Amino acid sequence: MKKYMIYLNSKRCIGCHGCEIHCKTNKGLPVGPILCEISQEPLKMVAGVPKTEFRFRSCYHCEDPDCVAVCPTGAMQKRHDGIVLVDQEKCIGCMACIGACTWGVPQLNPDTGKVVKCDYCMDRIDAGLKPACVTRCATHALKFVTLQEI
Amino acid sequence: MVKKSVWSMCGMCTVRCPIRVETEDNKVTWIEGNQHLLKGALCAKGSAGIALLNDTERPLRPLIRKGGRGAGRWEEVSWYAALDYVADNLKTIIKKHGPESIMLSCRGGPFIDLLNAFIHGLGSPNFTNHDSGCGRNVHHASLSVYGLGRKGFVYDIKKSKHLVLFGRNILASLRIAEVNQVLDMLDAGGKMTYVDVRQSLTGIKATRFFQVRPGTDYALALGIIHEVLKEKTYDKEFIEKYVSDFDKLEEFVESYTLEWAANECGIKAGRIKDFVQEIAVDRPKVVFHPGWMMSRYRDSFYASRALHILNVLMGNVEVEGGQIFAKGPGDCGVKEIRSLDAQVPKPTAKRADGVGWKYTHFDKGPGLFPLFYEAMQTGEPYPLKALICVRHDPFTCFPDPQAQKEALDKLDLLVSLDTHYSEFGWYSDVILPESTYLERDSLIATQKGPKPRFIMRRKAVEPQHDTKSLNEIIKLLADRLGIGQYFPFTTTEELWNWQLEPTGFTLRDFDDKGFVSLADKPVMFDRANLDGKFKTPSGKIEIISRVLTDAGLPSLKPYESPEKPDKGQFRLVFGRSPLHAHSHTINNPLLHELMPDNTLWINKRQAAKLGVTEGDWVDVISDGVTGTIKAHVTDFIHLEAVYMVHGFGRQVPLQTRAYHAGIADQKLMKGFLTKMDPAGGGLCLCECFVTVRRSSKNPKRMVEL
Ligand code: SF4
Ligand code: SF4
């Protein structure tokens, strides 16, 4: 039932961390929460060249999300198209979701005292655009993929 | 709510990528790369422009110094007061010492016409820039070979088959269009050979990596030239037609065999041989990048010259996938935009840096900033009394700020015109706060290339504080100084129209895409008839440069092996990260969050000897200057070198994030202000040796109470 995915072409990614800031500025986030992360393997010799692989992680938008289950106010919710999002109106900043998520994906926005997380930039995709990180990726290494429904 | 979309130009680094900015009620909500040129792509810095705009740790209103220079005591004043102060002081100086005692420096780029008109309008020839600490060696090397500066050619990287980079960290430098060209070329099966003393963001994408001994770039280039000549895999026809003194090159490189080069650089001869065989096949679509920041070693000018010569051997001039002459409006049948400076009479005084009369082989345009320090100290050829730095921080750009301050103390007036607090600004007498690039209009400029265009920066929002655009500040100063006639405009719109008038284009022509394209297809010269295109004295590509010979300098300089560091010492090399535009962005809240300080890269074997492990604090010491940062222990840096990212170690207290975060390479380079390559004019910034030791600041006990 999950519909979307963000795919990183590590061959093109240059680890510039642009996407992390593209995301933050799109959501107007202050210093503190960073909703996606570029990580890299330690350098390793491959045919005479020290190489690395880059990885991109935001939120897994789980099939059966622990963050949603634990949320006492129903702020954390899953949309019909699989997007897991926080309703800012309902969030009380109890941070239960942060503890419940295996990867600690939801984060507290110190300015609002509420939780923020990757929502695949749903306002943008609803407007027919691509997520901020994908649109502005410095090398077009990120792709927003819509998976076929089975 | 008022929503707007504005075509503009990024100003976070000096690449100036084309952008589109969305605003709501005078607030920036979105910045993306121009879809027509970059398909939305932008780097971290570009996105963090919003944080720069909202940051209040930048000069927000004019400041005049209260205490001693550098004491950090400022009085906030009105623009009237600040401009009057600067103008009155300049008038006094001009009266006493003549207009030539005023100098102006900036960071180059497409908008210098305004600044040239201002300083020349005052009657001073002393316009300069940062380039002695950056690309001057490459520029002068290019002039000596082709008679054209380094911007005379554009590299058609996307269509090349093999890109060769000597320490050019092209992917971390993030010219977005160029980065994508490199990746497209690699995606299409192209090769990339990367040469450096350490592995970098660029090197990880390379198909071949040569980790060379620091300071041996020139040796490797000579070895490659030797092998190419030996194997006769160069473009004979092109060379016969356009190159002079080719036999001198053959003679010169005879002893610089591939084995010799391999030994000198510490790499295997067989690997260089494989490389030469590859480029023999890939030729002419091989690009040897002649370097960007090549103010490194004492022979970097000659290394860059050798790389230019390798391009010639490849015969890659004016071919797809090679080097293409940068075309201007004239090549497309369009008139140039009108220049402010062209309306101003040329100043008659000779330059204080000696360029053009004492040093005839250097480009007179911006001359060489460090040579002005000599003039300040000696008062020869005449005393200098005022320095205006426009968005240029010589204390970060050039080595040994202390020595610079000693020279500047001879000056009566130091003005910093900047969007942020530079270290020079902090030491100056007046800070004129410039609006950020999102709040200011700039001149219309020409971007040369196979498909030239007119480009412009429009402000996306009105200034959020009491700052002004450079255009306005210069105009207001010019009026006060009685040279207002050279700036025939009151609004930017008037200025733009005045600039555009001869071209036949109007501002509306920028509405669709944010720029005006002057050619649909690449404009290519007839490669069989390039006569007159090379602007050397002989009109040929000169192996032996007449200009250098006349200046008493060799064109082909015999190689000298670089010094080896003493025990416990390392050669200090520096570079850049994709997250920062040197010192300009260190205090940006969002960029600082991702990269708050720099580390010292040190080879694993050397670190083991010093008892240093990853993340330990290390003291980096050089001639009485010390700094402490964390070590990054790696296999992928040469044993003789340590490396750090440039721009850190800032000491402006009002920049609370950047203040004393990391260390500054240039502050460790005591005595290096005068170490200039006599042929290239670049400073030798990688000739400094430092001592590294495990710092006693690493805690040994848990002492809590
Ligand atoms: S926040 Fe964690 S638990 Fe919730 S959907 Fe994302 S990855 Fe799953
Ligand atoms: S999809 Fe949007 S919210 Fe998610 S990481 Fe990318 S930019 Fe951030």
Ligand code: SF4
């Ligand atoms: S912006 Fe693109 S290239 Fe840069 S780190 Fe993110 S995914 Fe990689």
